[in-house]
Amino acid sequence: MSTEKSSAIKKKNQNYKLKYSDSLEDTKHIKLLPQYDLFINGKWTKSKKYFNTINPANEEIISKVAYASETDVDAAVNSAEKAYNNVWKNMPAKERGKYIFRIARMIQEKAREFAVIESLDCGKPINESKSFDIPTVISHFFYYAGWADKLEYAVHNKDPKSIGVVGQIVPWNFPLLMAAWKIAPALACGNTVVIKSAETTPLTLYKLAEIIQESGLPQGVVNIISGDGFTGSCIVKHPKVKKIAFTGSTDVGKIIMKAVADTDKKLTLELGGKAANIVFEDASIDDAVEGIVKGIYFNQGEVCCAGSRLLVQESIRDTVIKKLKDRINKLVVGNPLNKNTDVGAINSKAQLNKINELIKSGTREGSTLYESKCTLPGKGYWCKPSLFTNVAASHRIANEEIFGPVLTVLTFRTPSEAVEKANNTCYGLSAGIWTDKGSKALKVMKKIKAGVIWTNTFNKFSPASPFGGYKESGFGREGGIQGIKEYLS
């Protein structure tokens, strides 16, 4: 080979390398501590036990975090109660609002850092944490900051009353976003907070604690702790906690409901889902295919309102499935910090095992599995984007929340059959409708029992829109004016 030719190849390879490393998010300036203590009464407080939080994309330990015991929960609740009685409940609403505005602006200044940490801890693509998670967190803080001195207009009551100490428990799929949905309205309404992150994703909540400390928010108004289900149960049963806001699985939601049944605690439950995404033959097929992809492969399908049950009209079934298969093969699966990644790592080994078990049940029960032809990284927790056809309504994959990048395809002939199948679930969180006919969308929408119904789009969120479920997807609403009502007595 001539030297000219070989140096041309070398240059091409170098360019390729440059391009590849350019697409990796720079983590040099991300500040993460080797250990995070509990954030109680405005101070970092040591606990007796610590556990590791790992990066699910490579199984490496990121940091150690404190495990909050019953005594720690008690300290956090007492600090929140003291702050409520001595400072927060009597603070003029406008002043409360200023603090929330300040927190929103400070998160905005550190948006990139938050996005990178969320991707590291959750396994979600950096593209999504940058364009969805963190901007939506910020917009919730801004939105509720604006409501703080206008509560009387939200509830048509000249003297709206706060509740007191609220206990908040969040899951691992959108850690900071679920925390923002809870903390911002609670503070705007004059309550103080004890919030617990999920076992596998504590880091962005502790980053938020750093901001809260820096913002000068009075000590004890927000207490942030980490731990497991036992820690959560200590918050739930604590007598000084007057309201529980929980987001997580339906099973745990039921446990919490029983635990507060003979108390006067207020409760909101945001639980699981098995949303129908209904595609009629008159829909724009290409738009619908994009919507189906967004509905199920966004955040690896680890989304409570994921469009996990595709209901496609029989006449267009083959076309839609062919296009979906092509599209699945174009999804980039891999390093969450690669800006081109569409599908990142599954959050934990336990979740991956749960997904794989349900995939096996699908094939065992007679459905046909189609998986992306992508190659998965060797280390970490990964699942190929996939879809199931030939699914019967009785199959587990048609009924249970898979919470992974796995789509179940069912068909229907008439709009009434679509409605019947969409409602044939114990859940009622969300749904999607794809059609060219507005009147058809409205008619179908009215008959579907789901808290959020999107038309010709999917997974769109606004802080002004309420979100929540029917049936076993929970009760109460987060977001919008409805979200304010949940934090007033």
Ligand code: NAD
């Ligand atoms: P999970 O129910 O296992 O855990 C959620 C949280 O509850 C965690 O912080 C956990 O430590 C805590 N917890 C566990 N046992 C508890 C107990 N006995 N008392 C108090 N707290 C306890 O759920 P997960 O696996 O973290 O999250 C996935 C689930 O969350 C899915 O079912 C998903 O649909 C649901 N989810 C719902 C929404 C929504 O808005 N409806 C949003 C996101 C996720």
